[in-house]
Amino acid sequence: MDTEVAAITTIFTEFYYFVTVALMFLIHIGFCMYEVGASRRKNHMHTLMKNSMLIPLVTITWFFFGWWIYWAFAGGPGITGGIGHPAPEFAEAYTPWGESMGPRLDDRISGVFWAAFLLFAWTAASIVSGAVIERIRSFAFWLFAILIGSVTWSIDAAWGWSYGGWMVEILGYHDAYASGVIHAIAGGTALGILVVLGPRLGKFREDGTPREILPHNPWLVCIGLFLIYTGFWGFYVACNVPIISPETIDGQITGTTLTATTIYLTPTTLGAITINFLMSLSGGMLVGYMVSKGDAFWTYSGGLAGIITASAGNDLYHPIQALVIAGAGTWAMYKLHFWVERKFKIDDAVGAVAVHGYAGFLGVVIAGFVLWGHPSSPYEGFAVITPWGQFVGAIIMFWVLGFFPAWVLAKILASMDLLRIPREIEILGLDFATTQESEAARQDVIAAKKALV
Numbered sequence: 001m002d003t004e005v006a007a008i009t010t011i012f013t014e015f016y017y018f019v020t021v022a023l024m025f026l027i028h029i030g031f032c033m034y035e036v037g038a039s040r041r042k043n044h045m046h047t048l049m050k051n052s053m054l055i056p057l058v059t060i061t062w063f064f065f066g067w068w069i070y071w072a073f074a075g076g077p078g079i080t081g082g083i084g085h086p087a088p089e090f091a092e093a094y095t096p097w098g099e100s101m102g103p104r105l106d107d108r109i110s111g112v113f114w115a116a117f118l119l120f121a122w123t124a125a126s127i128v129s130g131a132v133i134e135r136i137r138s139f140a141f142w143l144f145a146i147l148i149g150s151v152t153w154s155i156d157a158a159w160g161w162s163y164g165g166w167m168v169e170i171l172g173y174h175d176a177y178a179s180g181v182i183h184a185i186a187g188g189t190a191l192g193i194l195v196v197l198g199p200r201l202g203k204f205r206e207d208g209t210p211r212e213i214l215p216h217n218p219w220l221v222c223i224g225l226f227l228i229y230t231g232f233w234g235f236y237v238a239c240n241v242p243i244i245s246p247e248t249i250d251g252q253i254t255g256t257t258l259t260a261t262t263i264y265l266t267p268t269t270l271g272a273i274t275i276n277f278l279m280s281l282s283g284g285m286l287v288g289y290m291v292s293k294g295d296a297f298w299t300y301s302g303g304l305a306g307i308i309t310a311s312a313g314n315d316l317y318h319p320i321q322a323l324v325i326a327g328a329g330t331w332a333m334y335k336l337h338f339w340v341e342r343k344f345k346i347d348d349a350v351g352a353v354a355v356h357g358y359a360g361f362l363g364v365v366i367a368g369f370v371l372w373g374h375p376s377s378p379y380e381g382f383a384v385i386t387p388w389g390q391f392v393g394a395i396i397m398f399w400v401l402g403f404f405p406a407w408v409l410a411k412i413l414a415s416m417d418l419l420r421i422p423r424e425i426e427i428l429g430l431d432f433a434t435t436q437e438s439e440a441a442r443q444d445v446i447a448a449k450k451a452l453v
Contacts, residue, residue, distance in 0.1 A: 016237075025231070027126070034224030038130065039349075064096045074087075101114075120157075121148075124189075130352045132197060140410075140418055148406070161263055169381070169383065171383060175311075175364055178235075178312075179309065180312065184397040185398065188397065194347065236311075240260050240263070268315040276314040282326075284327065288305070302334070309359045316371055365394050
């Protein structure tokens with residue numbers, strides 16, 4: 001009987017993650033539609049290809065080193081343990097030549113689990129993509145995609161989104177559905193690039209006040225965001241271990257029966273997180289509609305911001321808490337977006353820094369107050385959830401692993417004139433630079449340069 005139960009559990013888990021990967025693919029379809037809808041006609045293909053090509057680039061680099069980083073650096077290294085702590089056998093198995101990185105009938109889980117985490121990496125890179133449309137060089141963006149998708153995100157997931165992560169053990173960090181682990185780091189990364197990249201031409205008037213550059217196709221933006229909602233639901237599903245026996249967890253918070261758990265191996269129920277997902281989506285959309293006075297773009301973005309704000313604690317929140325927290329985060333991110341835009345002349349084309357970064361940061365901090373004193377882990381000796389542990393965790397996600405590495409790389413690329421497209425190409429459109437009508441294109445560029453002189 002035990003053998004039959006184990007076999008059924010394995011096959012169910014394999015199929016579970018297999019389905020979540022297909023659902024999460026909708027996130028990337030949604031981002032492609034959303035960004036093309038937000039960009040102007042002259043930049044459509046550049047916007048689409050910039051975002052599409054991160055798929056092979058992040059996939060390949062994730063295979064060669066991103067997945068290994070996740071398993072190798074949970075301890076810091078050196079904070080709570082060396083490379084591979086607390087499970088060196090996993091770090092060894094998930095090297096590109098490791099025994100679990102190929103087809104094996106006796107290992108049905110590694111491949112689909114790898115793919116689920118890969119889709120998380122794509123999501124982090126796609127969030128950055130929208131913020132920098134219409135002015136960044138494709139080559140530069142692809143370097144940033146690899147940086148966050150296969151390096152910095154892998155590190156932050158190892159630290160704060162692992163059953164053995166040092167942030168969980170020492171800080172009591174809790175971020176069940178990645179308010180900080182994916183969204184805050186992506187928002188911080190986008191901000192680090194934008195500070196160096198600068199605004200789109202014409203975004204700010206001579207007196208410094210911003211102009212509104214409306215989405216080219218609001219319908220694509222709407223449909224894209226609804227696909228992201230759908231994929232985000234799959235993301236929530238993928239953030240859980242679907243069925244686990246409590247005897248396999250060497251700790252205190254185990255329960256008495258087979259259960260679903262969070263990424264931290266703390267028990268949860270799929271019913272509870274389904275209710276909280278829908279309540280936080282509703283709270284975000286409602287407040288987004290009210291605070292923007294019915295603006296469609298910010299209403300739909302508000303729904304996304306609401307989910308992101310509540311995600312850190314949506315495994316433990318009451319549905320009414322999820323609703324209120326989502327609404328508060330949406331209101332705050334909307335106000336912060338326009339304040340930062342006016343104050344610092346930051347041109348975030350789709351509000352990605354606000355919707356993902358500010359909302360994610362706030363979500364992590366809010367969870368520290370609402371869940372204060374709750375165990376962060378089933379393992380004995382791990383810190384409990386606290387406001388200060390969550391605040392430090394949010395700083396690490398947004399600023400240390402998000403903003404700073406991206407800002408450094410952006411400065412290096414800018415010094416080599418590899419970050420931003422030429423001014424004349426930006427005026428004519430980024431798609432213009434890829435047409436095959438080379439001679440006509442050359443003449444138009446010459447004419448544009450003369451007009452600028």
